[in-house]
Amino acid sequence: xxxxxxxxxxxxxxxxxxxxxxxASGFTFSSYAMAWVRQAPGKxxxxxxxxxxxxxxxxxPDSVKGRFTISRDDSKNTLYLQMNSLRDEDTAVYFCAKxxxxxxxxxxxxxxxxxxxxxx
Amino acid sequence: DIQMTQSPxxxxxxxxxxxTITCRASQGISTWLAWYQQKPGKAPKLLISAASILxxxxxxxxxxxxxxxxxxxxxxxxxxxxxxxxxxxxxxTFPLTFGGGTKVEIx
Numbered sequence: 001x002x003x004x005x006x007x008x009x010x011x012x013x014x015x016x017x018x019x020x021x022x023x024a025s026g027f028t029f030s031s032y033a034m035a036w037v038r039q040a041p042g043k044x045x046x047x048x049x050x051x052x053x054x055x056x057x058x059x060x061p062d063s064v065k066g067r068f069t070i071s072r073d074d075s076k077n078t079l080y081l082q083m084n085s086l087r088d089e090d091t092a093v094y095f096c097a098k099x100x101x102x103x104x105x106x107x108x109x110x111x112x113x114x115x116x117x118x119x120x
Numbered sequence: 121d122i123q124m125t126q127s128p129x130x131x132x133x134x135x136x137x138x139x140t141i142t143c144r145a146s147q148g149i150s151t152w153l154a155w156y157q158q159k160p161g162k163a164p165k166l167l168i169s170a171a172s173i174l175x176x177x178x179x180x181x182x183x184x185x186x187x188x189x190x191x192x193x194x195x196x197x198x199x200x201x202x203x204x205x206x207x208x209x210x211x212x213t214f215p216l217t218f219g220g221g222t223k224v225e226i227x
Binding site for chain 2: 035037044045046047050059060061062095100104105106107108110111112113
């Protein structure tokens with residue numbers, strides 16, 4: 001059974017930094033691209049980043065490009081999201097998500113989410 | 121970027137009703153579309169991929185279809201556990217984008 005466990009959320013001041021982690025189990029982590037998706041309180045889903053196999057490529061929407069960095073450690077089956085220059089609008093639950101196959105972006109497994117609150 | 125326009129934003133229905141939710145892509149995405157169900161406080165659940173492929177374990181009352189850049193999620197014979205928020209998401213290229221969501225509420 002696939003299991004994704006996020007951690008690292010919390011309260012941070014505007015302009016601050018935070019690193020999220022997602023520990024994966026139940027599948028061959030190194031064989032899948034992985035992603036982060038977030039959801040602001042009471043709002044819809046927003047894709048945040050995807051990292052390809054062997055971290056050769058990473059992708060971001062304009063809203064976080066240049067501030068967020070996705071990475072992975074396949075030896076630890078762990079996905080990361082380094083978030084810098086945080087803004088109020090980055091407040092959200094951040095989900096780690098696994099695609100249903102190595103070649104698509106349909107997310108069939110999700111973690112429970114970790115809450116990031118950006119506030120002074 | 122590809123925009124996904126989802127409608128309606130909310131719909132009230134009764135158990136046993138059929139509900140149709142629509143997503144329109146701002147450009148062609150072939151069948152690169154997914155539908156998710158989300159309940160309060162929970163992570164989204166993948167229902168349908170590739171516009172019409174039902175995921176394992178998802179009841180057959182859920183179905184998806186495509187007409188050009190218009191995509192439809194239909195829920196037949198609505199059950200109590202189907203009251204939730206539904207999102208579409210294109211998977212055609214980066215950046216990935218989701219529709220704004222449709223809340224299916226009890227009438």
